[in-house]
Amino acid sequence: MTDWITQCPEAAQAYVEGRRLDEVECIVADLAGVARGKAMPASKFAHQKHFYLPNSIFLQTITGEWTDNPMGAFTEPDMILVPDYSTATAAPWTADWTLQVIHDVQDQAGNPVSLAPRNVLKRVVDLYKAEGWTPIVAPEMEFFLVARNTDPNQPIIPPMGRSGRRAAAKQAYSMSAIDEYGKVIDDIYDYAELQGFEIDGILQEGGAGQIEINLAHGDPINLADQIFFFKRMIREAALRHDCFATFMAKPIEGEPGSAMHIHQSVVDAQGNNIFSDAQGNETDMFLHCIGGLQRHLPSVIALLAPYVNSYRRYIPDFAAPINLEWGRDNRTTGLRVPISGPEARRIENRLAGMDTNPYLGLAATLACAYLGLKEQQGPRPEYLGDAYTGTDELPANLGDALDVLAGNDPIRDVLGEEFCTVYEAVKRNEYKEFLQVISPWEREHLLLNV
Numbered sequence: 001m002t003d004w005i006t007q008c009p010e011a012a013q014a015y016v017e018g019r020r021l022d023e024v025e026c027i028v029a030d031l032a033g034v035a036r037g038k039a040m041p042a043s044k045f046a047h048q049k050h051f052y053l054p055n056s057i058f059l060q061t062i063t064g065e066w067t068d069n070p071m072g073a074f075t076e077p078d079m080i081l082v083p084d085y086s087t088a089t090a091a092p093w094t095a096d097w098t099l100q101v102i103h104d105v106q107d108q109a110g111n112p113v114s115l116a117p118r119n120v121l122k123r124v125v126d127l128y129k130a131e132g133w134t135p136i137v138a139p140e141m142e143f144f145l146v147a148r149n150t151d152p153n154q155p156i157i158p159p160m161g162r163s164g165r166r167a168a169a170k171q172a173y174s175m176s177a178i179d180e181y182g183k184v185i186d187d188i189y190d191y192a193e194l195q196g197f198e199i200d201g202i203l204q205e206g207g208a209g210q211i212e213i214n215l216a217h218g219d220p221i222n223l224a225d226q227i228f229f230f231k232r233m234i235r236e237a238a239l240r241h242d243c244f245a246t247f248m249a250k251p252i253e254g255e256p257g258s259a260m261h262i263h264q265s266v267v268d269a270q271g272n273n274i275f276s277d278a279q280g281n282e283t284d285m286f287l288h289c290i291g292g293l294q295r296h297l298p299s300v301i302a303l304l305a306p307y308v309n310s311y312r313r314y315i316p317d318f319a320a321p322i323n324l325e326w327g328r329d330n331r332t333t334g335l336r337v338p339i340s341g342p343e344a345r346r347i348e349n350r351l352a353g354m355d356t357n358p359y360l361g362l363a364a365t366l367a368c369a370y371l372g373l374k375e376q377q378g379p380r381p382e383y384l385g386d387a388y389t390g391t392d393e394l395p396a397n398l399g400d401a402l403d404v405l406a407g408n409d410p411i412r413d414v415l416g417e418e419f420c421t422v423y424e425a426v427k428r429n430e431y432k433e434f435l436q437v438i439s440p441w442e443r444e445h446l447l448l449n450v
Helices: 003-007 010-016 055-059 117-130 175-179 182-195 220-239 284-304 308-312 358-375 398-406 409-415 417-435 440-446
Strands: 023-029 035-041 051-054 078-083 098-106 134-147 199-204 210-215 243-246 262-267 326-328 335-337 347-349
Touching: 003 010, 010 098, 010 182, 023 078, 023 117, 035 051, 051 055, 055 417, 098 117, 098 220, 117 134, 117 220, 117 358, 117 409, 134 220, 134 358, 175 182, 175 199, 182 199, 182 220, 210 220, 220 243, 220 358, 262 358, 284 326, 284 335, 284 347, 284 358, 284 398, 284 409, 284 417, 308 398, 308 417, 358 409, 398 417, 409 417
Parallel strands: 023 098, 326 335
Antiparallel strands: 023 035, 051 078, 078 098, 134 210, 134 243, 134 262, 199 210, 262 347, 335 347
């Protein structure tokens, strides 16, 4: 093995042991969470300490258009990509022996590029560390397996199961429902094992062909890396079995949406959960954290719900939160406190969609909690009833969400002013593009009736 491979995780070393490594994919996540970068022969990778990509990859919309750089001229200077060998993992779906390596993004002076989503999350985590705290997260990933769709004008439909029938809705937690696409699940498990990832559980969700994967709790940056890898891997597993995997927030009309619920807690330098005192009771810091989430989450909805489709998930009676209430073991509240022992006391943020960039989704929710811990203001009283019947407190669309983000200086300070400015510019460009599209609903109901 070459020297750099000995710096990689055991799973990556085991994957290439006794084999000739063919290719290395040098990747970073753009604002959408799409893997950008370059692939090269392993022999060439071994002799280069860094690589280059233009900063314009962070100015690209989801449609591939370019946004004017609000921070200066659009000159596309090169950024320096430095491999983080601790992220090296297999790409087991490829035809040859390939490893993927996430790269740190620096400017030409060696400073972290503030626009890189992974650097945004690192910035927030470092703020916790400066206070002697370590944030802990546990994400839940929801997604749909759907039939192949090669015509965007046609609606998305559920996949065909092994029974020869299409997947049915309203089968939450059904074992027979998830067995309908067991071969895809088997590949997901196999790929995860080869990549060295731990799946905490897989279950059938409420939508037709909707699956949830839970990941074990841990370090936010490591888990964001895993979700970044998982999304690509799940898509590849689905394609092997003639279907698509989609992480759209609301892919099928009349079905529930897909969330990325985020469980979060904080430990001190001794590893103790700061949400519980020595007697196991809730602490003021626990309540301050909830208070910060309630006050600041509206300002980061543009990150947790980053596309026009995201807001189709925020509707009543489809198992999605439309409020900022909090409650113990209450799934109708946007902020849920699950049943746990004192050492595992945590808050579940149920607002994030699965279409969020994992780095930005985790950075956003941790930023709100951090501000709560610093501001030391408690939350509203616990909501004891059905919070689905409460008042809608969230921005109604992407344009409104961006306006709220633009007006919250504390959030912009935590996430980084330059990042927020560029993110807003990219998303306003996307929103403008969408508003120019005429939908089938408009043609059907307005063409001859108004």
